[in-house]
Amino acid sequence: MQAVIGNFRNALLASDKEAAIGILDKYLLKHTPLNFVEAIAVEALDEIGSGWEKGEYALSQVYMSGRICEEMLDRVLPDQSGQRIDKPKMAITLLNDYHSLGKKIVYSILRAGGFQLIDYGRMETEGLINRVLEDRLELILISALMLSSALQVKEVVRGLKHGSDKVKIVVGGAPFRLDRQLWQTVGADAVGYTASDALKIVSSLQGGKTNE
Amino acid sequence: MSEPEMSPMQRVLTTLGHEEPDRVPLFLLLTTHGAKETGLSIKDYFSKAENVVEAQLRMREKYSNDCLFGFFYAAAEIQAWGGEVIFKEDGPPNSGEPFIKSLKQINTLKPPVIAESPVLQEVLKTIRLLNEKSAGAVPVLGVVVSPFSVPVMQAGFETYLEMIYNEPQLFNRLMEVNEAFCAEWANAQLEAGAASICYFDPVSSPTIIPREIYLQTGHRVAKKTISRINGPTATHMASGRALPIIDDLVETGTGAVGISANENLREVKQACRNKLTVIGNLNGLEMIHWNREEAKEAVINALARAAPGGGFILSDNHGEIPYQVPDQVLRTIAETVHSFGKYPLDRLVKDDE
Numbered sequence: 001m002q003a004v005i006g007n008f009r010n011a012l013l014a015s016d017k018e019a020a021i022g023i024l025d026k027y028l029l030k031h032t033p034l035n036f037v038e039a040i041a042v043e044a045l046d047e048i049g050s051g052w053e054k055g056e057y058a059l060s061q062v063y064m065s066g067r068i069c070e071e072m073l074d075r076v077l078p079d080q081s082g083q084r085i086d087k088p089k090m091a092i093t094l095l096n097d098y099h100s101l102g103k104k105i106v107y108s109i110l111r112a113g114g115f116q117l118i119d120y121g122r123m124e125t126e127g128l129i130n131r132v133l134e135d136r137l138e139l140i141l142i143s144a145l146m147l148s149s150a151l152q153v154k155e156v157v158r159g160l161k162h163g164s165d166k167v168k169i170v171v172g173g174a175p176f177r178l179d180r181q182l183w184q185t186v187g188a189d190a191v192g193y194t195a196s197d198a199l200k201i202v203s204s205l206q207g208g209k210t211n212e
Numbered sequence: 213m214s215e216p217e218m219s220p221m222q223r224v225l226t227t228l229g230h231e232e233p234d235r236v237p238l239f240l241l242l243t244t245h246g247a248k249e250t251g252l253s254i255k256d257y258f259s260k261a262e263n264v265v266e267a268q269l270r271m272r273e274k275y276s277n278d279c280l281f282g283f284f285y286a287a288a289e290i291q292a293w294g295g296e297v298i299f300k301e302d303g304p305p306n307s308g309e310p311f312i313k314s315l316k317q318i319n320t321l322k323p324p325v326i327a328e329s330p331v332l333q334e335v336l337k338t339i340r341l342l343n344e345k346s347a348g349a350v351p352v353l354g355v356v357v358s359p360f361s362v363p364v365m366q367a368g369f370e371t372y373l374e375m376i377y378n379e380p381q382l383f384n385r386l387m388e389v390n391e392a393f394c395a396e397w398a399n400a401q402l403e404a405g406a407a408s409i410c411y412f413d414p415v416s417s418p419t420i421i422p423r424e425i426y427l428q429t430g431h432r433v434a435k436k437t438i439s440r441i442n443g444p445t446a447t448h449m450a451s452g453r454a455l456p457i458i459d460d461l462v463e464t465g466t467g468a469v470g471i472s473a474n475e476n477l478r479e480v481k482q483a484c485r486n487k488l489t490v491i492g493n494l495n496g497l498e499m500i501h502w503n504r505e506e507a508k509e510a511v512i513n514a515l516a517r518a519a520p521g522g523g524f525i526l527s528d529n530h531g532e533i534p535y536q537v538p539d540q541v542l543r544t545i546a547e548t549v550h551s552f553g554k555y556p557l558d559r560l561v562k563d564d565e
Binding site: 067174 | 535
């Protein structure tokens with residue numbers, strides 16, 4: 001199993017889609033798509049995410065890996081397949097600014113991890129609060145690149161906690177990575193420093209608890 | 213008899229020559245703080261060169277800063293390209309929706325005409341006035357966003373990364389257009405009186421792109437572009453790591469590097485010794501909640517680890533200090549450099565070991 005994970009990770013790091021598809025196709029001869037997600041894809045993506053955190057890999061590799069996985073798994077695990085994990089009910093958004101790379105990476109990796117989630121795209125503070133409450137989300141993932149956008153999370157938290165005691169707020173993005181206290185300052189429930197952190201946080205919330 | 217104090221220009225030139233000046237130079241790269249200083253909104257502040265000139269001169273005096281920063285905001289270049297810029301009340305103006313909406317646009321893309329861009333003209337006026345007022349005693353810094361990094365704002369990060377990996381022809385075409393504009397924009401700032409150009413190139417950082425791809429892309433672009441810039445340059449990774457590519461950066465012809473707060477300053481200095489001046493690496497985001505002791509400790513640690521032998525300028529890690537950083541922290545940084553940054557630094561180094 002470790003060898004398959006290693007080969008798949010290397011194919012993703014080299015952005016070699018053909019090699020990655022070859023590994024998937026071979027694996028599916030004996031296993032289910034969801035089994036591939038859990039045993040191979042999530043493990044490989046986790047190694048790449050942790051490697052980025054340690055400075056071993058680059059953000060472009062994290063992004064391309066997530067995109068390749070997402071595309072491959074969309075083919076074998078379509079949205080309507082009934083096999084995707086739809087708990088917790090969640091969405092992802094980019095707050096205020098236009099730097100959407102982080103959101104796209106987390107979105108791709110969560111989908112590659114078999115999760116169902118809504119992509120809200122770019123939202124302003126008020127609109128986001130209303131949408132989350134209307135959709136009765138259990139979890140909202142907020143990405144921000146600019147510090148001023150990250151600080152706006154405080155307003156989102158205030159609005160959401162006032163309207164619902166159920167929704168959990170998870171934040172991520174450069175300002176939170178550089179200032180490790182910032183997620184608490186803005187009142188988030190958890191922070192993800194890598195996209196694979198998002199996978200762990202969301203997995204832990206399946207049981208209704210945060211991991212922070 | 214003690215030596216007379218050097219001017220900021222002498223101090224900076226000495227350290228760039230990898231020798232020890234009278235004290236460690238300090239570059240407090242302040243932009244939006246100028247709005248606070250002049251009591252204006254950020255949007256109004258950047259609407260007139262005179263506002264920026266007044267604030268830069270005041271802040272230089274207040275913090276004994278060793279540079280004047282002619283930079284407005286990165287998205288000013290996008291404004292010149294015809295893109296949207298969104299002003300905020302508490303941070304730098306941000307680029308809006310990417311103006312390259314379809315990759316096909318790249319085939320007919322033309323660089324902006326500097327003379328026809330109101331915001332670029334204000335930047336040039338600022339540099340000209342700052343240079344006149346400081347009479348050559350203080351270096352005025354100009355800024356360009358590198359041809360390799362500006363597409364993040366032109367096309368969006370995801371589109372751009374996929375272009376780097378999958379669309380080599382379009383990538384090369386975009387680089388050609390961007391290189392021409394970048395060199396022209398840098399040279400216009402040098403002609404206006406900038407002493408040096410800060411070449412912001414975060415996408416080249418190994419934090420963002422693997423070195424093997426960098427060598428085929430950002431490195432080649434930097435070599436070509438920097439050779440067309442008629443003055444000294446400093447490459448800034450804007451919070452990205454630089455250590456794994458220090459020797460590659462030397463090959464681009466740059467003279468200095470701005471590094472990440474997440475890097476070991478001692479290791480970076482060792483790798484750069486006598487090759488590149490190190491600029492950094494105080495954590496600008498943590499500065500927001502530093503107390504006086506924390507600010508003092510961060511400065512002393514940086515000085516002890518990177519300042520001996522010259523080739524070091526104390527600065528933040530991003531190339532721009534966040535609007536939220538309080539005056540008290542900036543004052544403490546400046547006071548600590550003045551008290552502890554005088555060469556020789558033997559005692560400071562010994563205490564750090």
